[in-house]
Amino acid sequence: MSARTYAIRTYGCQMNEHDSERLAGLLEADGLVPAASEDDADVVVLNTCCIRENADNKLYGKLGHLKSKKDARPGLEIIVSGCLAQKDRDLIQQRAGHVDVVVGTHNVHRAVELLHAARDGGRPVIEIWDEALDDAESFPSALAVKREVDFSAWLTIQVGCDNTCAYCIVPAVRGKEISRPFGELVAEVERLAADGVIEVTLLGQNVNSYGRDLTTSLRTDAASPLDAATAGAVWAADPARRARPLFADLLGAVASVEGIHRVRYTSPHPKDLRPETIAAMADHPAVCNHLHLPLQAGSDATLAAMHRGYTAERYLEKLVAARAGIPDLAVTTDIIVGFPGETDADFEATLEVVAAAEYDSAYTFIFSPREGTEAAVALEAEPGRAVDSAVVGERFERLRVVVERSALAKHRERIGRIEEVVVEGPSKRDASVLTGRTTQNKLVHFASDRPLRAGTLATTRVLDAGPHFLRGELVEVLATPRHRTRIPVAAG
Ligand code: 5AD
Ligand code: SF4
Numbered sequence: 001m002s003a004r005t006y007a008i009r010t011y012g013c014q015m016n017e018h019d020s021e022r023l024a025g026l027l028e029a030d031g032l033v034p035a036a037s038e039d040d041a042d043v044v045v046l047n048t049c050c051i052r053e054n055a056d057n058k059l060y061g062k063l064g065h066l067k068s069k070k071d072a073r074p075g076l077e078i079i080v081s082g083c084l085a086q087k088d089r090d091l092i093q094q095r096a097g098h099v100d101v102v103v104g105t106h107n108v109h110r111a112v113e114l115l116h117a118a119r120d121g122g123r124p125v126i127e128i129w130d131e132a133l134d135d136a137e138s139f140p141s142a143l144a145v146k147r148e149v150d151f152s153a154w155l156t157i158q159v160g161c162d163n164t165c166a167y168c169i170v171p172a173v174r175g176k177e178i179s180r181p182f183g184e185l186v187a188e189v190e191r192l193a194a195d196g197v198i199e200v201t202l203l204g205q206n207v208n209s210y211g212r213d214l215t216t217s218l219r220t221d222a223a224s225p226l227d228a229a230t231a232g233a234v235w236a237a238d239p240a241r242r243a244r245p246l247f248a249d250l251l252g253a254v255a256s257v258e259g260i261h262r263v264r265y266t267s268p269h270p271k272d273l274r275p276e277t278i279a280a281m282a283d284h285p286a287v288c289n290h291l292h293l294p295l296q297a298g299s300d301a302t303l304a305a306m307h308r309g310y311t312a313e314r315y316l317e318k319l320v321a322a323r324a325g326i327p328d329l330a331v332t333t334d335i336i337v338g339f340p341g342e343t344d345a346d347f348e349a350t351l352e353v354v355a356a357a358e359y360d361s362a363y364t365f366i367f368s369p370r371e372g373t374e375a376a377v378a379l380e381a382e383p384g385r386a387v388d389s390a391v392v393g394e395r396f397e398r399l400r401v402v403v404e405r406s407a408l409a410k411h412r413e414r415i416g417r418i419e420e421v422v423v424e425g426p427s428k429r430d431a432s433v434l435t436g437r438t439t440q441n442k443l444v445h446f447a448s449d450r451p452l453r454a455g456t457l458a459t460t461r462v463l464d465a466g467p468h469f470l471r472g473e474l475v476e477v478l479a480t481p482r483h484r485t486r487i488p489v490a491a492g
Pocket of ligand 2: 161162163164165168169170171205206269
């Protein structure tokens with residue numbers, strides 16, 4: 001009998017993509033193989049997101065479609081996971097009785113066990129935890145996942161968020177901030193490097209507050225001796241260590257692991273961006289020259305209403321400090337248009353700050369009220385604060401123009417330069433062209449006289465630039481990939 005197959009559809013952010021890798025690892029450890037297409041998969045996973053849009057409608061539409069497929073092919077099994085599952089728990093089950101498993105954000109590692117339970121019991125299983133029970137459950141090893149690409153790995157260093165941004169549902173669906181122990185993270189990066197990984201991306205909702213909750217377990221006084229197992233040998237052996245590690249310490253330790261050529265991270269909160277982080281970025285060549293610093297809005301009134309904890313001026317000061325400390329730094333951001341009560345003057349302020357910040361690129365979003373958030377509740381009480389959708393559309397377009405202007409200028413500055421890239425594979429648009437990524441996180445589409453495997457390190461000459469990418473040609477191959485094809489194992 002041929003192996004059963006699975007397909008995973010991922011909505012939303014990198015945290016979700018990483019969770020999907022974990023789900024794939026679990027399913028493969030259970031003997032499943034990836035389906036050629038979602039249409040003929042035996043197990044379909046919908047890993048949902050509810051951060052920015054009404055994922056609900058999309059999900060229920062998709063589930064309706066899967067229902068007719070399941071009627072025709074009863075062996076089809078459906079798992080719904082992710083933030084929407086965490087938030088809507090029973091609703092999914094009420095509205096879609098053909099779903100086999102609903103699993104939340106804190107117990108992703110249970111998905112396959114739950115699938116077996118549903119199969120054995122002949123009925124759907126919903127299991128949502130309010131919080132992770134321990135660190136091992138919050139942070140299953142990155143080694144146990146089926147990585148999307150072999151040369152690069154995501155590493156969740158922290159889950160949850162202790163901030164209270166008025167528009168944001170993350171604290172409600174991902175819970176309070178928990179940092180993964182320092183030593184464990186460094187040890188894991190060492191194992192990933194041994195496995196041939198050359199690039200790691202540290203993930204967290206608010207990476208700069210990494211370690212805040214590790215304080216007690218890292219105290220060195222006699223009453224609470226340093227726990228080397230938690231702190232890790234690197235930290236324990238460092239005589240100059242702080243009472244608790246800062247994000248900067250982690251960045252430095254990860255960037256010092258032999259074989260790790262690039263370290264990225266996302267996202268820091270501007271209010272918590274410390275000089276130590278800038279110094280660690282400058283001091284460690286492996287840390288990429290890219291800072292993603294979400295602005296959200298440029299008007300102080302909007303920023304205050306959002307509870308962002310900084311003013312536009314303070315934000316720009318941090319940016320100046322980062323650019324002064326880190327040569328050739330690319331800066332990107334997130335911006336929300338149409339936050340309730342945003343006036344023309346507020347929006348003009350955003351355009352001014354965006355122009356002054358000279359971003360390399362920006363993710364721009366239209367405000368969407370997320371159920372239960374402060375902004376959504378306030379909007380229900382005072383619907384007049386909603387910004388007219390035609391006005392939002394115009395603002396969104398004007399913002400795009402300002403962002404693209406600085407992006408294009410930044411990219412044009414790079415014409416004629418030699419840029420190091422990690423090859424990602426053939427270009428999506430033209431298979432005769434390869435795509436690589438620079439330390440600044442820019443895509444370079446380049447002609448090559450030979451095929452190069454994903455993970456190859458090469459230099460390219462930049463010949464042309466657009467607002468979203470560079471074009472170039474291969475100069476030299478620096479290193480070929482070291483990674484082996486791995487057999488995934490189940491998360492422990
Ligand atoms: N509406 C629009 N955009 C949002 N984001 C988060 N919540 C919302 C919302 N309710 C955006 C922010 C954040 C990014 C991950 O998503 O810009 O930085
Ligand atoms: Fe949401 Fe703000 Fe936390 Fe980011 S920092 S996850 S925007 S609450």
